[in-house]
Amino acid sequence: MNLDPRLNAFRSDLADSRLKGRVEAARFVDGRAMTVRVPLADLRRRPAADAPLETQALCGERVTVFEDEGEGWAWVQLAGDGYVGWMESEALAAAPQTSPRWRVDAPRTLVFPGPDIKLPPLHALPMGALIAERGTTRDHNASYVLVEPFGAVVAQHLVPAGDVAEDFVAVAARLLGAPYLWGGKSALGIDCSGLVQLSLAQAGIDAPRDADMQERWAAPLDPAARRRRGDLVFWKGHVGIMADETQLLHANAHHMMTAIEPLADALARYEAKDSPVTSIARPMSLDA
Numbered sequence: 001m002n003l004d005p006r007l008n009a010f011r012s013d014l015a016d017s018r019l020k021g022r023v024e025a026a027r028f029v030d031g032r033a034m035t036v037r038v039p040l041a042d043l044r045r046r047p048a049a050d051a052p053l054e055t056q057a058l059c060g061e062r063v064t065v066f067e068d069e070g071e072g073w074a075w076v077q078l079a080g081d082g083y084v085g086w087m088e089s090e091a092l093a094a095a096p097q098t099s100p101r102w103r104v105d106a107p108r109t110l111v112f113p114g115p116d117i118k119l120p121p122l123h124a125l126p127m128g129a130l131i132a133e134r135g136t137t138r139d140h141n142a143s144y145v146l147v148e149p150f151g152a153v154v155a156q157h158l159v160p161a162g163d164v165a166e167d168f169v170a171v172a173a174r175l176l177g178a179p180y181l182w183g184g185k186s187a188l189g190i191d192c193s194g195l196v197q198l199s200l201a202q203a204g205i206d207a208p209r210d211a212d213m214q215e216r217w218a219a220p221l222d223p224a225a226r227r228r229r230g231d232l233v234f235w236k237g238h239v240g241i242m243a244d245e246t247q248l249l250h251a252n253a254h255h256m257m258t259a260i261e262p263l264a265d266a267l268a269r270y271e272a273k274d275s276p277v278t279s280i281a282r283p284m285s286l287d288a
Helices: 168-173 192-202 211-217 263-272
Strands: 032-036 040-044 053-058 062-068 073-078 084-088 092-094 102-104 108-111 123-126 133-138 143-147 152-154 158-160 232-235 238-242 247-252 257-262 279-282
Touching: 053 084, 108 152, 168 192, 168 238, 168 247, 192 211, 192 238, 192 247, 211 232, 211 238, 232 263, 238 263, 247 263, 257 263
Parallel strands: none
Antiparallel strands: 032 062, 032 092, 040 053, 040 084, 062 073, 073 084, 102 158, 108 123, 133 143, 143 152, 232 238, 232 279, 238 247, 247 257
16 A cells, blocks of 8 residues: 555655555654644755745644754654654754643734733744643733743633634634645645644644545535535635535635635636536534
8 A cells, every 4th residue: 555655754765663564764763752842833845944835833733753864954743643744953842741731722822921911022822832831820911821931821812722612614714814825824824724624623623634635534425415614625636614505714825815705706716727626525523
């Protein structure tokens, strides 16, 4: 069976030891567990800043490192969706002994150097980022979670890491207007399948990363069935979310942002490019 190199760590010179006997490689290694320590870490096809962006990993996400080549790049596999690629070594830190307590629920939240919203922010964390807490406090403006190893985030932008959103479509709608970015997974830039994966993750549903993977994963529906909120519409290389029976919510290169439009308009545009709908499906773990 041919293994998908997007989801299996193997090259001719190096491979994940768990793949021994299934692939050929000059050397097999055991991976080393690490975690993403920056707000957003790019996963690239090659170890170069101008290489194509495959996806992004969020702060607190676990990764397995198979090679750190000493030139500032590490060859890794994301623990969540299994995606393989190259990440800047400085984006990684040793995996913590305890699980993060909080998850960012806002499209973005600012990290202040201390519990004071008037201080200049250090940086911002994207939706879905995980936070290890070193304490809590409050002042006359807000309540704060103190971030390990330093910094403070307003508590109202966070939810317990194990909490799940009731409606993944409402999560996706909070990213309306986010610019389109191939491989992106945040309010700073997101693509069609990244929007689906991120919004489902906030609802506690683990979905694959790319549109073709999501199409194979989701439960297919009768093409003649009435569309409903949360259904996924697939084209070759593209996916959108039904916001209701007639409106499509998707990150797309036509609007160059996350937008809602009539499904009929999207259908006509893709059919003019000789790209018909390939399937309509429902995310796994949702009622069929």
